[in-house]
Amino acid sequence: MCLSLSCSHHNPIACIVPPYMLRVLALRGDPATADMARSLLRHDEQMRDERAAFTSLPPGLQGVLPAADPDLCCPDRRIHDGEFRAALPGRLVRSEGDGPSGIPDADMAYDSAGQVFSLFAEEYGRNSLDGRGMPLVATVQHRRNYNNAFWDGQQMAYGTGDGKIFRTFLELSVIAHEMAHGVIQHSGGLIYENQSGALNEHVADVFGALAQQRVLGHEVHQADWLVGRGILGPGINGVALRSMKAPGTAYSDDLLGTDPQPWHMDQFNTTTDDNGGVHINSGIPNHAFYLFCAYLGGRSWEVPGRIWYKTLQDINNPMASFSDWADQTLRAASALEGAGSAPVLLLRRAWKLVGIAV
Ligand SMILES: [Zn+2]
Structure with missing residues (x-):
């Protein structure tokens, strides 16, 4: 649904604000808001046919480097000011190691990208989004009053919001969500429609939440489990x-x-909107993940995060359904924690509670 990109290349666009929200704004908003929403929706329609499968590298090329890799210490951040225009990436305002740019959104994007890099590097041994140290390119102040943030296959971009419906998109769970779309793309991918698309959104929400909890030092029961807190x-x-x-x-x-x-398969939403409800039905695996963490207690980015990360690396099925994913999480949990271990039993219980039989 993003206005921003030329459609000449076939990269998938993963936006934080879904089309059903825009549709309501187009109906109920004041004239300027309704215009904005209609314009975003029109572009979404144009792009739908061009949207390619959400995959890039074949699984054999996915890169998880050993923890001894010295590059794991060092992100390569490149933050740009879009200067409220549509062109990407815009003017480079802060490179790796530079002091603050003085542009609050750019400095927030820089700090947050470092925190997300550190989650993947230190907890899961992954060197950047592609596993091979790719630069973390982001654009802030993208377009004027732009009510969205996205990963376009190559970089992150963040609007400022219009100050009315959205006040900002520079919030750690949103930033980590967008960056996780890059990790997913470079881990064999999950096609961005129907159940595999909802899994793509789900995995992005999981790592969005984990990045936030890790920075705050929040254990499962202290965490708010919200994506995009404070951006409305x-x-x-x-x-x-x-x-x-x-x-x-x-x-x-x-x-x-x-x-x-x-939150349960009984309420699974069968729709053609939103690429088959990718931002809607992700609630079901999201809730299963939350339940698993709640049963387990402690730090969600440790055992649960490692299981989800390993699942993403191992699943090798870009069209995975919810039950394919759930099965793979159990295999990952057995491999990491031991067959018959408490995490395996609790994970099985969590999937069952949202109506997914494993
Ligand atoms: Zn997303």
């Missing part, structure tokens, strides 16, 4: 874009509509 505008009735702890409760607003996420 001052007049919007809601706390975040999504909730992994309680899908469907993140917002309920006259202008923005109501959070449509289910």
